[in-house]
Amino acid sequence: MSFAVYILIFLGYFASFVCYGFDLVFEEEGALLYGKRLLFSSLLAHGVSLVVSVSREPRWVAAYFSESLYLVSFLLVLLLWILERRFGVRFFVLFSLPVVLLLYLLAVLSMGRQGDSLGSALFSKWLWIHTGFIWGGLAGFVAAVSCALMYLFQSWQLKSKRWGKLFVNLPSLQTLDRFHFAFLSIGAILFSLGILGGLFWAKEIKEMGGLWRDPKVFLSFLTCAVYWSVLGLRLSSLRRGQKIAAGTVLVFGLLFVTLMSSTYAPSGFHAGF
Amino acid sequence: MEVWVLGLNHKTAPVEVRERLSIPSHQLEECLKSLEIRGVFRERLLLSTCNRTEIYGAGLDSQNSIRLAKEFLSEHSRLALSDFENRLYVLSQPDSVTHLFSVASGLNSMVVGETEIIGQVKEAYLAAHRFQQTGKVLNALFQRSLKVAKSLRSQTDIGTGKVSVASVAVELAEKIFERLKGVRVMVLGTGEMAVQVTKAMISKGALPLMVSKRHYERAQHLAGELGGEAVPYEAYETRIKEIDVFITSTEAPLVIIRAEQARLWMKLRHERPLFLIDMAVPRNIDQAAEKLDNVYLYNIDDLEGIADRNKAFRESQLEECSRLIRNQTGFFMGWLGKEFGERR
Structure with a gap:
């Protein structure tokens, strides 16, 4: 697939984000319409590019790091598009698209950094179980971080008593908290299942010993543990609202470091992936 | 065919006059028939709200119709025409259309x-139409007026923001809680403004708990009236x-709820959001207390400030609205x- 196509898809998403932003701030119905069209066109092109990739090399499409990011950004936009169509939640699209854009850009930029061939691992059932759940979890965390950002923004507007047009357009704190909690739970469960899948895979290929020296494995465990702690605090009602929302945003930073660790780490089981 | 309007409103007449001229909905048919019998315009419509009573008409012998309409208002209100004539406005087209x-x-x-x-204008039009008092001109005029009202709301920010303290408080509460249905509102004291805000919240489904130290009986009375519960101060x-x-x-005369006390409340509430309104x-x-997490504190000045800003913002839209209305009047006069x- 030509590099120009990837960039065009990125620009389509970016233009869509600008249109959504314009609609939310200036309430321009025309801008919203363009935003929706651009989002759908880019999503379609994104999907077609994935199909083309599979047809050229029939195997699991998220085996490598860049491929995984490319797939997960597609799934995220698809999820946003469905939510928008079903519930008309344009504010959700607006707050999620920056994260999606970042993941997409990383995918495109790391295409040339692909590690060694996965060899027979490419055809292991554990590959899609492990990566599928991990990326599903990431999608949940991205949705949760979008809700958390909206919560913090809305809460700041209420506290500062400075209302903009966004105040009127964003949903209530309780609604955002509900969505935030739901996405955080989905993300934590899927991410944990992904880690568990990875452990079973490592056990099957007798790599359990080497696994613990991998920085990505260590960081994944840490991130997962922190996410469950945040969720535990929210569930036990010891912390709510702003602190939990801020926690989700901070832990997402850690998740990001975890994601990037294998790409740049010189050694380890995940090195280069 | 000419379009006329004759009436008075809150800007031209005090409530003592307006209430006498007001036409309740159950008398609408009778009044319209009375106007028809008198020969007031070829087509006619009555718009009566708490702030205005207006007769819209379309016809040819306008001066005679206006005289007869004034006589009707005098008879209906049982006031001498001289008592309110100077408060009446009589507008011919295109001013009547505008x-x-x-x-x-x-x-x-x-x-x-x-x-x-908008709803009141629509109801007045539907009633006149039902009683066969409107024709081609008033049908077109009132249908267009509803479209104009709708397009003004979509093309300008004339309806943006709440402009009363109670509605601002409700809007804020709706931005904290998903819905006000089932939300419990505790009111400490029985001040008039607090009761107004509580009533506005109750209209959205909130449940009140009234507390008073000095006026517990009044709290009990209010709780009964509002469908809530009275709670002793202690x-x-x-x-x-x-x-x-x-x-x-x-x-x-002093602060009765300290920040430290609110902090303890938040612990008891497991940090569930708390909306404090200090009237x-x-x-x-x-x-x-406003610095505490999940506590949103607004005092009377905050609420009034928001309402005033919204009012000023709406007023800033008047020029644009007038321009759009002038254009729409031009279209209607062109059609007429x-x-x-007829003359334009």
Whole structure:
């Protein structure tokens, strides 16, 4: 697939984000319409590019790091598009698209950094179980971080008593908290299942010993543990609202470091992936 | 064919006059028939709200119709015409058309940009239509007025923001809680403003708990009236866990709820959001409480400030609204000229 196509898809998403932003701030119905069209066109092109990739090399499409990011950004936009169509939640699209854009850009930029061939691992059932759940979890965390950002923004507007047009357009704190909690739970469960899948895979290929020296494995465990702690605090009602929302945003930073660790780490089981 | 309007409103007449001229909905048919029998215009419509009573008409012998309409108003109100004639406005086209478009859009209302008037204009039109009092001109005029009102709301910000303290408080509560249905509102004190805010929240489904130290009987009476519960002052803190909105409106000369106390409440409530509304002067709640997580504190000045800013913002839209109304009047007059070959 030509590099120009990837960039065009990125620009389509970016233009869509600008249109959504314009609609939310200036309430321009025309801008919203363009935003929706651009989002759908880019999503379609994104999907077609994935199909083309599979047809050229029939195997699991998220085996490598860049491929995984490319797939997960597609799934995220698809999820946003469905939510928008079903519930008309344009504010959700607006707050999620920056994260999606970042993941997409990383995918495109790391295409040339692909590690060694996965060899027979490419055809292991554990590959899609492990990566599928991990990326599903990431999608949940991205949705949760979008809700958390909206919560913090809305809460700041209420506290500062400075209302903009966004105040009127964003949903209530309780609604955002509900969505935030739901996405955080989905993300934590899927991410944990992904880690568990990875452990079973490592056990099957007798790599359990080497696994613990991998920085990505260590960081994944840490991130997962922190996410469950945040969720535990929210569930036990010891912390709510702003602190939990801020926690989700901070832990997402850690998740990001975890994601990037294998790409740049010189050694380890995940090195280069 | 000419379009006329004759009437008075809150800008031209005091409530003592307006209430005498007001036409209740159950008398509408009778009044319209009476106007028809008298020969007041060929087509006619009555618009009567708490702020205005207006007769819209379309016909040829306009001066005679206006005289007869005034006589009707005098008989209906049992007031001598001389007692209110100077408060009446009589507008011919195109001013009458512009006036109706402004009325339907809420530009002529006491609260600029309010939406209730659209429904009232629609009801008045449907009633006149039902009683066969409208024809080609008034049908076209009133249908267009409703479209103008709708397009003004979509093309300008005339309806943006709440403009009363109570509605601002409700809007804020709706931005904290998903819906007000089932939200528990505790009111400490029985001040008029606090009761108004509580009523506005109850209209959205909230449940009130009234607390008073000095006027417990009044609290009980209000609780009964509002469908809530009266709580003795000594026991109100034990109920803090249950509530979502806390309104204070006491005459206490000092702060009665300190930030530290609010911090303890938040622990008891497992950090569930708490909306504090301090309607009292001097203030009842320590301002430092607003720094606590999940506590949203607004005092009377904050709420009035928001309402005033929204009012000013709506008023800033008036020029643009007037321009759009002038354009729409031009379109209507063009249509009228084509249909009846009348003067513009």
